[in-house]
Every structure is written in C-alpha cells, then in structure tokens.
Amino acid sequence: MTIKLGIPSKGRLMADTFDWFGARGVTITRTGTDREYAGRVDGAEGVELVLLAAGEIPRELAAGRIHLGVTGSDVVQEKIARWETKIAPLAALGFGHADLVLAVPKTWTDVRDLSDLDAVADAFRRAHGFRLRIATKYHRLVRAHLKAAGVTSYQLVDSQGATEGTVANLTAEAIADITSTGATLDANHLKVIGDVMHKSQATLFQSLTADLSSKDEELLADLRSKIRV
C-alpha cells in the first residue's frame, strides 16, 4: 500500500512545494517528459505522488482519494462545506500567501466600511432596478462574510479570472478576490474595504476520510516525522 500525496501540477506553487519537502529531506522530482504528469518521491518510503490542479485537491482530500495534499486554505474553505470534519490542516507552508478581500472603486469615497456598502447597495438597487453585483469565484466565503456583516442588497456574479477588470467592464460594481500585494487592485482603480475575509497560504492537509491500513499508518507516521509535522 502507499500514501497518496497530492501536489499542484504546475507553476510556482508546485516548485515551492517541492522545495519545502526537499528542505526536509524528502525529494520530489518530475519524471518522464516535461509534459508528463508523473513523478517520484525519495527519502520517505511508500509515498506516491499525484499531480493535480490545485483547485481539485480539496475535493480529492474530502473524498478520501488522496491521503495528503498541498493547496491554498482559501480553496479548501470555499469548496468544502464543513471542511473541518473531512480535512485537517497539518502545516502552513509559509508561501502562497494571499488575502481574500472586498474591493470597490477608489472614487467611492462615501464607502469606508461594510455598513456603508450595505447602504450603497440598497440605494443602488432602487436607482438601477437590480442588486449591486460583486464579481468573485469565492461564493461561499463571500456570502458568509457579508451575511455576518448584515449586507443584503447585493448579488454575486461568477468570475473565474481577470476579476479586477469586471468593474471597468461594467459587469460588476465591486469585486471579491485574493490579493498578495494589492498592485492589481491599484492598477484597476480599486480599494479594499472591510476586514480581510480570509488569510490564505499554501497548507499541507490530511484527509480524514481516506482509508488507512495499519501499514499505511506506519508509512504516514514515518513521512510526518521526516517532514516534522
């Protein structure tokens, strides 16, 4: 039997994850051609590498199809209802930092906090005949945040990318997205209002639903002691 370790299949997140494991004596390498999604794990016994899109790792962990996985805490909380009953965080990896924030045009000087946003949303609905649109891909997190703050007359519109551009394109009045430096918000003439909804970073998670034989438990304990989590 083996422990299945899910890791993002491309980009900075993959490279940083490889480095993080490497620094703890567990070497992960891609095998085959550049385009082949295959790899090997050295330095820990019985660990099988599974390369996946970062956004699919939460689902695979929750379903128990992988034992361990690295992804952003934001996608886990967004995609998995009651995630803490299915997935446990083992270690924050110290990279991939991003804050989920709500942003409105900088010229909205009358909007300083969510209470203002609520008043503006109500007036907007009366003036325009539809609810103020907030573009995001983080539907659950944003809805929960706005519900807790009592903001009501809004609607979420789905945006899977280039979200900061939706305001200028007149397809949304405000956005909720992750930001690390704020440069993209600034370039699109937007400012952050309210608290950070979620502080995300790359995190190593363990599935609470995956089957583990007694041999698997040993393998997992061995890996965890090597990477000190």
Add this chain to the structure above:
Amino acid sequence: MTVKSDIRAEADRLRAAFEARGAETFEPQILQPAGALLNLYGEEIRARAFVTQDPLRGEMMLRPDFTVPLVQAHIINDRAEARYTYAGEIFRRQEDDDTRPTEYMQVGFEIIGHAPGAQAEIAADAEVFATIADALNGLPVTGTIGDFNVLTTAILGLDTPRRRKDALLRHLWRPTRFKALLDRFSRPAPPVPANADLNIPHVGLRSPVEIETRLALLAEEAKTPPLKTAEVDRLMALMAIRSTAPAAVDDIKRIASGDEDIVDAARGVEALLDALAAQSIDPASLNFEASYGLTALEYYTGFVFGFSAPNLPTVATGGRYDLLTATLSGGRLIPAVGGVIRPDAALALKVAA
C-alpha cells in the same frame, strides 16, 4: 420512525381539512424560475435553496416554499380574495448542519387579497391562526404569537429622520445588524469623508452623481443628533417582551408610557386576542414574543405565529406578508396572511401520544 406514505397521508388529510374550510388547492411546479426568488430574498437564498441550470430556461430553483409561486399565480390570474391550500415537498439546502433535512413536506392555508383595513386584517389573521390550531387540535403543542406592528410603530415613532427609521426597518429581520445600526445612530455621526481626488479615474456603473448624493446625505447625517437613550431603551424593552399573551399586552402598554401610537399597537394585539377568543382560543394559553419570527427567511410584516413541541422542528408557522405581495406585484397592496404545517412533525406527535 414514520414512513413517507404515512406523512403523505397526513398531509392529504390536513389539506382536505383546509379544503373543507373553503380553500382551493394549488399545485405549483417543483422547479421554479430563480429570478423572482433571487429578487425577493437576495443572495442569501442561494445558501438556502438548491439552484440548478436549465439550458433553455436559465437558472431554476427547487421550490424553497409555496408562498412565492402562489402569490405569483394569484397576481397573474388577477384574482380577488381567495383561500388556498397546498401540500407537497419543499427543498432547503443545508450548508452547515447535515442533520437537518433537505426536503420535507409542507401543508399550507393562505388567504390572499382580502379587504384592506385593520378590522379585515384581524379577522383574516384570526381565521388563519384558528384554522391551523384546529388542524393541530389534540396535539401537545404550544402556540406563540408576535406582531411586528408593535416594533415598527416604536421605530417610526423615534425622534430621528425618516432615512434612519427606514434603515432600521429594513434590518429589523437581522438582529445583529439591527443592533449595530441602533448603536451607530446612538452616537454622534462620524465626520464626512473628503471628496474624491479628481486625478483618480472613475470606473464602474455607479455614477459620480450617486456618490455625490450619498456624500451630501452623510453630511446631513453628521449634523443629525444621536437617538435619545430613553427611546432606544424603550425599543429594546419592547423587543425583549416574552410573556403570556394577555400579560404581554399589559407590558406593551406599560413600556409605551403614554406614547399613543404604541398604546394603539397594544390595542391591536388586544383586538386580535379578542378575535381569537371568539374562535374558542384562550388567549392565556398563548405566548407572545415581540421578536418572534425575526430570524425567519420570510418577509413577515404584522401578525406572526408558530406552534412548537419539545425536541421537534417547529410544527407550524405563519404570519402576515403584505410586503411580499407588494414586492411581487410591483407595489400594489394585496393583504395576505397564511401558515404552514409540517405533517412529519404533526405525525410524530400523534405517534408519540
């Protein structure tokens, strides 16, 4: 454990009882267009209802209640006063609690489009309450009533501009937000933000004129004196009333301390209790909670009620929803009141008895 066919039989029995009281049966589709529900309830409904997609019809929802399609049908068919009943499944998405059911049966009794005015309202409120109470006759349930009119009267009576009253009324359904607004209006208003830097490009559909209009409003707000402590205390005391119904009427009158509008609201509750007594319901057997129904999804506006039993979901709930009919009809006054029974809960009580 009750089986589904038993629950369905109980639902049919209840519906037949409502038909015997002059209600016609309404049978809407399970799949409803999402637009009207989203417009009415906002984004929050997405967390509470199942949304699905039809390639031709767009977004659809598994009906989260019967009232919205019923009111829509009443309006489209241009009906006068009518009594309706229905029995069937409703669907509720549960994001946080997997012990709560995602589908269950409801049986309803509703009066839509009755004559306007306080007298007719009280008669219809009492008829709905008595009809539901009668259907639950013999079951060990406790009835609780409330009346939003008491709280809205106290809010409208505050010595503060209408825009603040409207903000409070709009958030009466969200206790945390309501309290935050009350706190904000009880302190001196913050200073007005500066006008926008003209070098920053404006983006988006919300126009500079809309921003200026609101800045002017904030300037007025900054000059508005805080709410009077005595008035806020009175409102909080009214919201906290939980008592037997006749005692609650006395409490409202005492807290009103001479405010004629609030005393009138108390008389409205008293008149309702008299109307219930005329239907053989003892007012002393009912609880009154001024904040009853404040956390519900529904848009109740006046009389509200529920019947509950220990360790069961609320067996029956209902109330007046003139604001919902006004919203769905583009602002017309269509007085409406109704209630629903959960036949599974009613049956569980019967089995236990």
